[in-house]
Amino acid sequence: xxxxxxxxxxFAWLVAVAATTASAAAPAVVTIGSxxxxxxxxxxxxxxxxxxxxxxxxxxxxxxxxxxILWRALLEGEIDAYxxxxxxxxxxxxxxxxxxxxxxxxxxxxRELGIGMGDPLGFDNGYAIGMREETAVRLGIEAISDLxxxxxxxxxxSNEFMDRADGWPGLKxxxxxxxxxxxxxxxxxYRALASGAVDAIDLYGTDAEIAYYGLRVLRDDxxxxxxxxxxxxxxxxxxxxxPGFVATLDGLAGAIAAPRMRAMNKxxxxxxxxxxRVAARLLGIAPGAGAARGRAGPGLLEYTLQHxxxxxxxxxxxxxxxxxxxxxxxxxxxxxxxxxxxTGILQTVPSLALFVFMIxxxxxxxxxxxxxxxxxxxxxxxxxxxxxxxxxxxxLRESAAALGLPPGFRLRRVELxxxxxxxxxxxxxxxxxxxxxxxxxxxxxxGGYGQPILTGIRLDDIGLIMQGAVPAxxxxxxxxxxxxxxxxxxxxxxxxxxxxx
Amino acid sequence: xxxxxxxxxxxxxxxxxxxxxxxxxxxxxVRDETTVLIGSSGSGKxxxxxxxxxxxxxxxxxxxxxxxxxxxxxxxEERRRVGYVIQEGxxxxxxxxxxNLGLLPGYLGWDRARIHRRALELADLTRLPxxxxxRFPAELSGGQRQRVALMRALMHDPPTLLLxxxxxxxxxxxxxxxxxxxxxxFQRLDRTVVMxxxxxxxxxxxxxxxxxxxxxxxxxxxxxxxxxxxPADGFVRxxxxxxxxxxxxxx
Numbered sequence: 001x002x003x004x005x006x007x008x009x010x011f012a013w014l015v016a017v018a019a020t021t022a023s024a025a026a027p028a029v030v031t032i033g034s035x036x037x038x039x040x041x042x043x044x045x046x047x048x049x050x051x052x053x054x055x056x057x058x059x060x061x062x063x064x065x066x067x068x069i070l071w072r073a074l075l076e077g078e079i080d081a082y083x084x085x086x087x088x089x090x091x092x093x094x095x096x097x098x099x100x101x102x103x104x105x106x107x108x109x110x111r112e113l114g115i116g117m118g119d120p121l122g123f124d125n126g127y128a129i130g131m132r133e134e135t136a137v138r139l140g141i142e143a144i145s146d147l148x149x150x151x152x153x154x155x156x157x158s159n160e161f162m163d164r165a166d167g168w169p170g171l172k173x174x175x176x177x178x179x180x181x182x183x184x185x186x187x188x189x190y191r192a193l194a195s196g197a198v199d200a201i202d203l204y205g206t207d208a209e210i211a212y213y214g215l216r217v218l219r220d221d222x223x224x225x226x227x228x229x230x231x232x233x234x235x236x237x238x239x240x241x242x243p244g245f246v247a248t249l250d251g252l253a254g255a256i257a258a259p260r261m262r263a264m265n266k267x268x269x270x271x272x273x274x275x276x277r278v279a280a281r282l283l284g285i286a287p288g289a290g291a292a293r294g295r296a297g298p299g300l301l302e303y304t305l306q307h308x309x310x311x312x313x314x315x316x317x318x319x320x321x322x323x324x325x326x327x328x329x330x331x332x333x334x335x336x337x338x339x340x341x342x343t344g345i346l347q348t349v350p351s352l353a354l355f356v357f358m359i360x361x362x363x364x365x366x367x368x369x370x371x372x373x374x375x376x377x378x379x380x381x382x383x384x385x386x387x388x389x390x391x392x393x394x395x396l397r398e399s400a401a402a403l404g405l406p407p408g409f410r411l412r413r414v415e416l417x418x419x420x421x422x423x424x425x426x427x428x429x430x431x432x433x434x435x436x437x438x439x440x441x442x443x444x445x446x447g448g449y450g451q452p453i454l455t456g457i458r459l460d461d462i463g464l465i466m467q468g469a470v471p472a473x474x475x476x477x478x479x480x481x482x483x484x485x486x487x488x489x490x491x492x493x494x495x496x497x498x499x500x501x
Numbered sequence: 502x503x504x505x506x507x508x509x510x511x512x513x514x515x516x517x518x519x520x521x522x523x524x525x526x527x528x529x530x531v532r533d534e535t536t537v538l539i540g541s542s543g544s545g546k547x548x549x550x551x552x553x554x555x556x557x558x559x560x561x562x563x564x565x566x567x568x569x570x571x572x573x574x575x576x577x578e579e580r581r582r583v584g585y586v587i588q589e590g591x592x593x594x595x596x597x598x599x600x601n602l603g604l605l606p607g608y609l610g611w612d613r614a615r616i617h618r619r620a621l622e623l624a625d626l627t628r629l630p631x632x633x634x635x636r637f638p639a640e641l642s643g644g645q646r647q648r649v650a651l652m653r654a655l656m657h658d659p660p661t662l663l664l665x666x667x668x669x670x671x672x673x674x675x676x677x678x679x680x681x682x683x684x685x686x687f688q689r690l691d692r693t694v695v696m697x698x699x700x701x702x703x704x705x706x707x708x709x710x711x712x713x714x715x716x717x718x719x720x721x722x723x724x725x726x727x728x729x730x731x732p733a734d735g736f737v738r739x740x741x742x743x744x745x746x747x748x749x750x751x752x
Contacts, residue, residue: 396591396593398556398587399592399593400593401556402554402556402580402591403580403581403585403653404578404579404605405577405604405605405608409608418593418595492595493637494593494595494596494597494637494638497637
């Protein structure tokens, strides 16, 4: 059974890779998280270096994704601390507080959840609306209320801003704005604005690009936007596990004024400095060895191993479950409809949402990503196994039955071999889709090719995006080629012959 | 009804929806003799074979083997008492000839040497060139495939052989040659054979024990001579006349 040996070997290798990747992320005493934009990553680095300077073992799970992912990760104990904004906390995280609740009320409410909040770091990174200076001058727009007179303006907003209560819906109502807006990644929105593709975008008060692109920040003349003071959120049990660290974080209160933050953002985003070095300069300490690697972070090999582990483990598990499910579906019609329906529904869940759903179950990192990819890979394999088996020529199925062979033997020796091509085609589809979808894993800390893509989008660095996108595309092609070889090797020769008469 | 039938149907009805493929049929298959079921397509003759194999179950009536009613739970073993050949052979395309022949024996625990020995025996009986044993079905001619199908049916030496239009898909020349071979094989094997065909000339060539079916019912039993001399009704007369109107042709 040479074939089976090869599969066992392959599986063992995948498990080994997964284990190595997992142990590479061995638990440190303190785990800092950050969202997928530069300022958050810089503040995450600041916290990590502060912890190390304090004598602790600390890791930084950078660029994990949006607010909900970080918040869940903090509640689940996957991370111990991350930088957040007061406006986000009151509007998104603990929405049962009155809008004018002070810091103390907020702190008390968070305490009930086991979460602590440090004092403001010293800058307000509230939302604002920005336009190109020349457009604003031409149309005579100075304040947000002036926008109402120009319904033809094209507005692109970050997806988070589109959704949140104090974002576009609130702004549109408060100012009676007639136009519609469309969602766009924040980093891309600047490019769109600069190129004239859109007329106005949402900004953060400390964005590095404001000065770089020469933008006009519109006055919030009706006082719609709440304050977004930067603070650290941390788990209250952290003080027990890492005594003194919370005090260290508190020591950063008031240390970062808005110009300082804007300068740090610019250093990273526009000048290409590593976050670690920028953070170290703020703290007045020497950057660690990691800073020498530059902002690309781990190398291509590590991304490749991580990515292949995500794909390999999730795909192997999916094959192990989906083929029996497909057999079951082909055997029992009723149950089959149910199985196909359920896996079909899984497929309609937006992939990003599926990744986020996995966080409460599996935390962050490779495991929830593998779980999501596993669920995503089921449908094509189940469907093709089912189609392959039900597509077996009925006269052949009956010939096997008429020989007096029991059902299990018929399945193994006749039906599955005849359905093999269809099953392998399903696995191939699952594998290729899986390689692409796995890039989203970086959003929940799973690493892989999504990491440089994510960082590249954040830093507006096409080269970095390509470092993830090109290998991902090549890996997808390689998967395609690999499965074509496997198909050729496993398809019995008798099925490849043209039928003689 | 003969005193000691190998298989018998007793008032058997099998319906698909409103259509009765087999309609209250009572019929016996004499042990160690060849019976030919004949009729146009849709007459229910194939369904009779499928009932004997338990691939279909009667809606009413009973199918008996050696006088005992067949039971569903025995069918795996019962089927192994029967060799079954269908029109297109039903050979498994992913297996070689030897693989097809060895599937059931392999399940029954025969070793390779025994399978190979038996395959050589049957290749001799069916006049299949031994070199073809390693070929795949797609590499064989239609006639060769039917010889292999017959070999597969005979591998485990079952006491009964059921053939459903075994020559139906072959061109006339090959068909004629196989008719000769098949009859010789049946005579040599000396066992219970039930064959289905829609061709009266072919039926007469194989046996004097013909059963003519129409719309799921048995119209007449007997030899071709009986059919000509004393047709049971107008249908038999027409059926016989239609075949005789094509003198000299086999098909």
